[in-house]
Amino acid sequence: MAPLTGDPAAPTDRPRVEDAVHSPEDIAARLRLPPPTQEQAEVVTAPLTPRLVLAGAGSGKTATMADRVVWLVANGLVRPDEVLGVTFTRKAAGELAERINGRVDALLRSGLEIPGFDGEPEDLGRASVSTYHSYAGALVRDHGLRIGVEPEARLLGDADAHRLMGAVVRSHPVVADALGVAPSRLITQALRLAGDMAEHLVTADEVRGFLARLAEQGSALPLPPRAKTPSKEIQEFLTGLADRALMADLVARYDEVKREQDVMDFGDLLRHAARIAVEVPAAGEQERARFPVVLLDEFQDTSHAQMRIFAGLFGPRGPEDDAPGLGHCVTAVGDPHQSIYGFRGASAGQLFAFPHAFPRLETGPGGAPRRVNADVSHLTIAWRNEEAILAVANAVAAPLNAHAAAAGGTP
Structure with missing residues (x-):
């Protein structure tokens, strides 16, 4: 053959x-x-x-x-x-x-x-x-060697990744204080951001640049009538962007430590x-x-x-x-x-x-x-359920399908 x-x-x-x-x-x-x-x-x-x-x-x-x-x-x-x-x-x-x-x-x-x-x-x-x-x-x-990655690098499990990010967070107390959150929560949030960045193939520099542009646009928004400062919502929005940029700094350091220790996580993979x-x-x-x-x-x-x-x-x-x-x-x-x-x-x-x-x-x-x-x-054709169940399911989903079609999506 x-x-x-x-x-x-x-x-x-x-x-x-x-x-x-x-x-x-x-x-x-x-x-x-x-x-x-x-x-x-x-x-x-x-x-x-x-x-x-x-x-x-x-x-x-x-x-x-x-x-x-x-x-x-x-x-x-x-x-x-x-x-x-x-x-x-x-x-x-x-x-x-x-x-x-x-x-x-x-x-x-x-x-x-x-x-x-x-x-x-x-x-x-x-x-x-x-x-x-x-x-x-x-x-x-x-x-991996073709792109400069050691193929035998140890793959981190969830627990190992948590410990490694914990070490990064503890080495940057200023970031933790600035964000005002408990270290355990900060570790979880930083790991989630690291995973998101890997899944979307973006770097810390790209994240920081995007956040800076958003902050610039937010700061340029017109003030409410007779107001001397931005609204509370705009201030919270800008603060959130600054916090996210600090989180990106943690992720950048986390990536450096992984390279230094010759390890990788699933996002790196x-x-x-x-x-x-x-x-x-x-x-x-x-x-x-x-x-x-x-x-x-x-x-x-x-x-x-x-x-x-x-x-x-x-x-x-x-x-x-x-x-x-x-x-x-x-x-x-x-x-x-x-x-x-x-x-x-x-x-x-x-x-x-x-x-x-x-x-x-x-x-x-x-x-x-x-x-x-x-x-x-x-x-x-669905084989898993009887016709009566499918009829109910289609009736429940009909408004969602209609909304998706009106928005230009695929129901």
């Missing part, structure tokens, strides 16, 4: 998607599974190009992702060991890996003939499924991985060759840094990518109504940014290649 490639000019003896000989319905029958819905079948048999799948709660997204891999394997389009799945928790990663590899195993036991493959089942390997943080850690271990994805072309080349098919689960909970990692590795890298038909086979699955990690920089907006960040390419007017947004599919 020849390597799968996104380059239409590269030689390959694999079938094309349009030449698939095994349908999703045939495979489901062979595996004694329910046949896919029309929406699920669209995702399962989609071209090997970027795609966003908006999937509601209980719509069978995990099963559909597994069926997608099984269909690709059954038709000789990919080997299981060429598939990367990424999700948030170790539990979810284990479940996704079990679902994908279990169904592939069942497919191989069924005796189905895979086009272009005449080896032993174990030769096909296993799909790789990881958490977002574990995948970032692997990138840093493999390529994401920041370094994002740099590698953007600044080290060899990393992208290696990952694209290793994983022709990528599945990104729970994408509504990704942060800006995580988007940068995967767009840097698997998105278009430059003019050399502008050839018709290109666009790595990355499928992101998520539900904007289930975004739960806003406290750490995640946003459902990342979900809707996917089609632009992972464009596919087609032939435009005059034969010139042009980038167009990735395709979007929907899984709208």
Whole structure:
């Protein structure tokens, strides 16, 4: 079985998607599974190009992702060991890996003939499924030296990070006194700011500069009628900005201490991985060759840094990518109504940014290649609840959906 490639000019003896000989319905029958819905079948048999799948709660997204891999394997389009799945928790990663590899195993036991493959089942390997943080850690271990980061640096746990920030706070008593908060609270707030900065890929200097501009704008606001000083609200706003700038100073010192002690926290892991994805072309080349098919689960909970990692590795890298038909086979699955990690920089907006960040390419007017947004599919049938419960849920959500639509969002 020849390597799968996104380059239409590269030689390959694999079938094309349009030449698939095994349908999703045939495979489901062979595996004694329910046949896919029309929406699920669209995702399962989609071209090997970027795609966003908006999937509601209980719509069978995990099963559909597994069926997608099984269909690709059954038709000789990919080997299981060429598939990367990424999700948030170790539990979810284990479940996704079990679902994908279990169904592939069942497919191989069924005796189905895979086009272009005449080896032993174990030769096909296993799909790789990881958490977002574990995948970032692997990138840093493999390529950290390319950006001047020691890949064997010790990773701090929450308790270690708290102790280290505590030492930083105690070494800056003036900051603690100026902010007027208990040291324990200050440590927690400083660590939260450090995490936010890492998730958004901003430095302490950038934070301080942004706060200074805000303070300048606030100070320039007109005074209330017959007032000689700014209102209480404006004064509190300006004080809050000054406090935040002092917190940024603590984070800057915290980063210095981590470098001095050759340690990193989870925020550093994401920041370094994002740099590698953007600044080290060899990393992208290696990952694209290793994983022709990528599945990104729970994408509504990704942060800006995580988007940068995967767009840097698997998105278009430059003019050399502008050839018709290109666009790595990355499928992101998520539900904007289930975004739960806003406290750490995640946003459902990342979900809707996917089609632009992972464009596919087609032939435009005059034969010139042009980038167009990735395709979007929907899984709208919920299997988890009875119709009466869904009717109540839709009635409760209707005002929210109407508000989102009026504001230009996606209900």
